Amino acid sequence: MDRILEAAGGHWSRGRAEAVCAETVMEGIAVTLMKPLTYMNLSGSAVAELVAETGLTRREAIIYYDDVALPLGTLRIRERGSDGGHRGLASILGALDGQDVPRVRIGIRLGTEPEDLAHFVLERFDDAERQTVDDVMHRVVEATRSMLRDGLNKTMSQFNSIPA
Numbered sequence: 001m002d003r004i005l006e007a008a009g010g011h012w013s014r015g016r017a018e019a020v021c022a023e024t025v026m027e028g029i030a031v032t033l034m035k036p037l038t039y040m041n042l043s044g045s046a047v048a049e050l051v052a053e054t055g056l057t058r059r060e061a062i063i064y065y066d067d068v069a070l071p072l073g074t075l076r077i078r079e080r081g082s083d084g085g086h087r088g089l090a091s092i093l094g095a096l097d098g099q100d101v102p103r104v105r106i107g108i109r110l111g112t113e114p115e116d117l118a119h120f121v122l123e124r125f126d127d128a129e130r131q132t133v134d135d136v137m138h139r140v141v142e143a144t145r146s147m148l149r150d151g152l153n154k155t156m157s158q159f160n161s162i163p164a
Helices: 002-008 044-055 087-096 119-121 127-150 152-161
Strands: 017-025 029-036 063-071 075-078 103-109
Touching: 002 017, 002 152, 017 044, 029 044, 044 087, 044 127, 063 087, 063 119, 075 127, 075 152, 103 119, 103 127, 127 152
Parallel strands: 063 103
Antiparallel strands: 017 029, 075 103
16 A cells, blocks of 8 residues: 555555545545554454445455465456455455455465465565565556556456566
8 A cells, every 4th residue: 555655646644543544646536545453354344434434335445465375476456256265355345245346466475375374474575575575566556557547357457467
C-alpha cells in the first residue's frame, strides 16, 4: 500500500480504530487505501468497515496480500476465488460475505514452503531477494494503474506471470 500511495503522490492521513487510511487519486479515479492494524487473521473486520463506510461493494474492493504458496516475485490477480488456506484472506472473505472479491497475490516463497510459516513471514529478505521484492512491488503499482484504467480482465492477462 505504501508503494501505491507513493506512486499516487498521497500520504497516510486518517487513523481509525482498526486501520490507517489515505484518500488519493490514481489514473483519474478517487481511491481509498487502507492498512489494517489488526492481526492479519482478523483483518476482515477492518476491511468490511471501510467497504461499508465508502459505500463500495465487495466486488469494487481490491485486496493485496503476500502469499507463500507462490514463488517470490510472482504476481497473481484474480477477481474471485477461495481463500486458498490464507487466514487473512479467509477473514476478509468471511467479513464481506462472499468469494467474489478481487485480489492481488504477491508471491514470497523461497524454494519449498517453510515449516515455520510464522517465522518465515516475519524474516527480512536478503539483498538479492530484496531486488526481486522491489521489482514485484513496481509491477504491483503498474498493475494497480492498469486495473483502474483498463479493468481486471486486461490486467490479469498482462500481469499474471512468473518472473524470469
